[in-house]
Amino acid sequence: MTQPDTQPDAQPRAEAQEGPAAPVTLPVARDSPFDPPPEYTALRERCPVSPLELTVGPGGDTGWLVTRLADARAVLSDRRFSHRNELISLPIPPPFPMAEYAPPPAAPGAFIKMDQPDHSRYRRFLTRRFTMRAIAELTPMITRLTAEHLDAMARSERPVDLVTAFAEPLPVQVMCEMLGVPGSVHEPLARHLAVLSRMSYGVEELITACTEIAEALRDLVSAKHEKPGTDLLSDLARGGELTDEEVVNIAWALLGGGFDTTANMIALGAFALLAHPEQLAALRARPELADNAVEELLRYLTISHLGASRAALADVELNGAQIKAGDTVVVALPAANRDPAHFGAPDRLDITASTQGHVAFGHGEHQCIGQHLARSVLRIALPALFDRFPDLRLVTAPEEVPLRSDMLHYGVHELPVTWDTDD
Template sequence: METAGAAPARCPVTGAGARPAGTATAPVELPRRRTSPFDPPEEYAGLRERCPVAPLRLTLGPGDGGGWLVTRLADARAVLSDRRFSHRNELIGLPLPPPFPLTEYAPPPAAPGAFIKMDQPEHSRYRRLIAKRFTMRGINALTPMITRITEESLDAMEAAGKPVDLVKHFAEPLPVRVMCEMLGVPDEVRGPLGDHLALLGRMEYSLEELITACTVIAEQLQGLLVAKRAEPADDLLSELATGGKVTDEEWVNIAWALLGGGFDTTMNMLALGTFALLTRPEQLTAVRERPELVDNAVEELLRYLTISHFGASRAALEDVELQGTRIAKGDTVVVALPAANRDPAHFGTPDALDITAPTQGHVAFGHGEHQCVGQHLARGVLRIAYPALFRRFPTLRLATGPDEVPLREDMLHYGVHELMVTW
């Protein structure tokens, strides 16, 4: 599985271009420290250049497997599209400390319906049940709804008065409302679900908090399932509840997976993307004055910012050779999505935000069979929300210094906790 056209690099960690099975190495830690709000940790650049498949220290693992960190785009796409690398929860080690201390680590297999942590054929069976609603055609049909909610969110933001927190009054409620209307989640359920799903997105929480959050989410979803069966509507959760293709447990876990992925990600892209544009006037001017660039601007922001800042993890199901390095069966491979999306071998000026630059091939939504099922929905929201925001507030600007913006380095998805703006 060697990447075409790339000779194995000599790794500063191992001192060699290949690591034979059993060779002792000094693993690197997963890079976490940022020196800029918009750039990934600096260590990625050196690893990508000199050690693109680096031995990685795992905090905990389900077995005796080692860890590897992949930082080049071609290798990232190769790993994420190869069925020899598994997405199963019970096989993957942790590159970061768990939220609370554990005396042992033996993660269970994914629960029925939790398709994100499954391999084929189970993954595709569940994904087919929801895929039609998440196609580009399906999302295009939601444009009037997304536009309406965007304008209502901007009305609320304006009514709140300036200065205002863009996260609280626009970036967070907009995608949450869109997802809930699409799935059919009523207002009275949205709040409790959102609060407890947000806790699970933190890097640290107590065992008691975890139990409470999981209990509340399960109870809310089970109640919603009963309501959907009693009074179905034209929404995805009603379709699943009445279609006879999933059990109650599967329904709850499918809904959990969709809401858990949809509440947090688009919110962070919308807020962090706005922050980036407000600090780059020439890029913001282009977004405002050249509507034909909006689609490419969204893709460039996705590439440049890459909010999945801890990457995507896989477990090797057999021995695999990558860039001259042997990855043993049972090893965990972490694909550094932020590093791959800054690969100079693919992107001309990878560390610059340029909304006119080619963006094809980025992995902000992952790649392969597990590529984010909600990617077209996220794009649909961002394509409408960014232009609408800057039309409504043509003089929008930060109300604080850029270095005063609190960053979400303590969360599974990167972004900003707060973005105070005025106009």
């Protein structure tokens, strides 16, 4: 939805927040694999726009942490809060030690880290491929790939790691088929992008990953010029309105966003359903609940556990807090999606509950362009998994499943499962 260039100040709630508060650090540690850090509950109740310690960046050493849904949606839909890379400070340490942190402006085509008008200019080249109607046309392809991976999983020796056998390779193949990436490139691209999905890595790892990804995508774009197809990259390369550098960076943004996020939702969603057998039973008994079940899993799990960061371009009052131009504001998406002012029983997984208004995909102009694709993969993959293996179960205690608290997107590192039924 297009927003006006200027907007009135976001309206605070009727109740004033407590304050002033000492700056907090961004919560990361969890008491449960499915619940956000417990600190969010107290912050949301007492100081929903809280001073936040920042580790490094252009915006100073203190910013703001937003934990209520109404405030989150206000920030994410207000053009006075910028998504430009070079303006935003980090709430967590940088991936490797550095004397200074001066993030560069987004490269041509890297629309995710741009504001208007550049953001919309690039995004319009993609919109028609990501509409609900366009994604619905991919249903046979997603269904076919899902069945192929489940067939391979059925032939595997048990126990099986659901992450590497199903959750990771399926969205990689879906996105690569949509973009027109040949099979020989799937694994190296996924491997190098996985390095960049970590919260820490070495300088040499970074250089290697970025170099290999860029070279692979440049070669791919060159091949599309010589032999175009019906895929998305061919459309971008032959349109004549974009440079090869822009096409490469658009592809990088789509692949980087599409691989890691959907894979984590498949694995963590399966884990949550296995840990809540009454919800899994309800889904199996009522397949028509699949769409709402996916929305509830997106809300309940919210894998973007580090939130959405913005930089204030002007002084803004938000729920009683005086945000100054240049301040970094971190919207705590997991906290917003558990806001009891909006969701009836926010800390309970209930696939029949209303999920309207959740911000798992963000909100406003920068809401995830691939949200309909992610939903489609989840709606197909999760029911198909449990239909194929009706007695699927964990082979380890839930508390022993290794969690991705150390990654940019939350999930599980591995999910060992088994079953008794044979084909």
